[in-house]
Amino acid sequence: MVDRDRLFRDLLKNFFLEFVDLFFPKIAVAIDPKSIRFLEDEESLKPQEQGEHSPASTKQEASSNVLVQVRLRGQESCFWVHLENSSETNIKLERRIFHTFARLDEKYNLPIYPIILQSSDKSQRLETNGYRVEFVDRRVLDFSFVAIQLHRLNWRDFLQRRNPVAAALMPTMNVQTFDRPVVKAECLRLLTNLRLDAKKVKVISQFIEAFLHLNAAEEQVLQTEMERMGLLERERITNLLTSTTQANQQQGAEREALSxxxxxxxxxxxxxxxxxxxxxxxxxxxxxxxxxxxxxxxxxxxxxxxxxxxxxx
Structure with a gap:
């Protein structure tokens, strides 16, 4: 079984600046690329016990986090990207996000930019983008975050973005069943035209394959889409598909041996x-x-x- 959380973490760790540029271009230009440093903080990021007055059921589904320290216009800052894939929570999602943010704020004492990335249409829908506490006479807390709900985005809006993260994330967006082969063809076209090194190509191609694995009929449509491309472009994609298939077979054999x-x-x-x-x-x-x-x-x-x-x- 493909570890999709790991794929998201690998994507962000290899293409963090490209991720920020795709969704927050004004912020990306203010980041010093040489300052990017990934922080490992499992203790602050793991879900906390909800206490004796919580509902009886406290199970929360797994989620992934990437915490990055950068210099933003000369100021040390942090970005926290939280991959949310739970379908239900017993503590209000916005409140749980605030609790984690508060722990990070206390520990690092730096400005933190919180980003919530939802990758599945089974995820709990975020009705708001913050957590607020209000009384009759005042608002005592007004915490906000950025929510990127991938399944609500239109993949066509990202077709012209020469960005490796766009190539990876388009399959996770709102893709109709009949569009699946077309989306894969466009993702592969973009990937081969970016001229990335082999390691980074592997990160993106594994992501595309995991989220857009085609059946036999869809593979035939993919081949038809490729026939419409230029010869050089088609050859590059064919080579990429061949190497990806071989890599997947090798990984499958290794997983079977370990099992x-x-x-x-x-x-x-x-x-x-x-x-x-x-x-x-x-x-x-x-x-x-x-x-x-x-x-x-x-x-x-x-x-x-x-x-x-x-x-x-």
Whole structure:
């Protein structure tokens, strides 16, 4: 299963300035590109307990965050991009966003620009763009944020934007079923014309494939759309599709090998603790294959620990 949250994080970490330029061009020109620094702050960004007076059900679906420190017109500032994909919340969404903002404000003591990015039409619809507390005689809190609801945007409005983030995000916008092959053709056309390096092309192409995976009939329409392009453009897209397919097959084989190793480990030594599981997941594919053979001799968790220590020594 594709980790879409990871794809969004990778997109923002590779193309943060392009993301800001796509949606906030006036702000983008004020950012010093050399100052961009990504901050890891899981503690401040994770959902907090809602307290004893909260509703009985407190489950919140997973979400992703990217926190970036930049110099904006010479002033140190932060951007907080929150990917919201929950369909329901037990605490009002706007209030939950404010609570996280308040923790970040307290910790960093910097101006923070909050951006909420909704990626699915199953997401809770944001009726407002802020959280307010009012009394009869005054408003004591007026907090606002920017909400980008991708599923409500028209992909055609981004066709002429020579921006890699546009190529990635168009498939997540309001795309009619009959337009899916056309959108993919346009995304690939834009991507190949941007002349990015191989690493960045991979980030965008994986994003497009994850959000716009076509069935056999749609693939035929895609080929028809490509026939209308120029020869050089068509050749570039064909090469890109071929390399993407090969990469996806390789990744699929690696995921299957890792899944098999975890199943065998569970049978040999039981469930792994989170730290050990993370170590196994971080192994390169050749060492996963080595582990698949070595684990046949394991009797307990200590055998796995010793094997991993031997690989990192």
């Amino acid at each position: 098999l190793v975890f199943r065998l480990l569970k049978r040999r030594i039981g469930d792994l603790n989170p730290d050990l599981e993370a170590q196994v997941r971080s192994l390169p594919v050749n060492q996963v294959e080595d582990l698949g053979e070595a684990l046949l001799d394991f009797n307990n968790e200590e055998d796995l620990k010793n094997w991993l220590r031997g690989k990192t020594a």
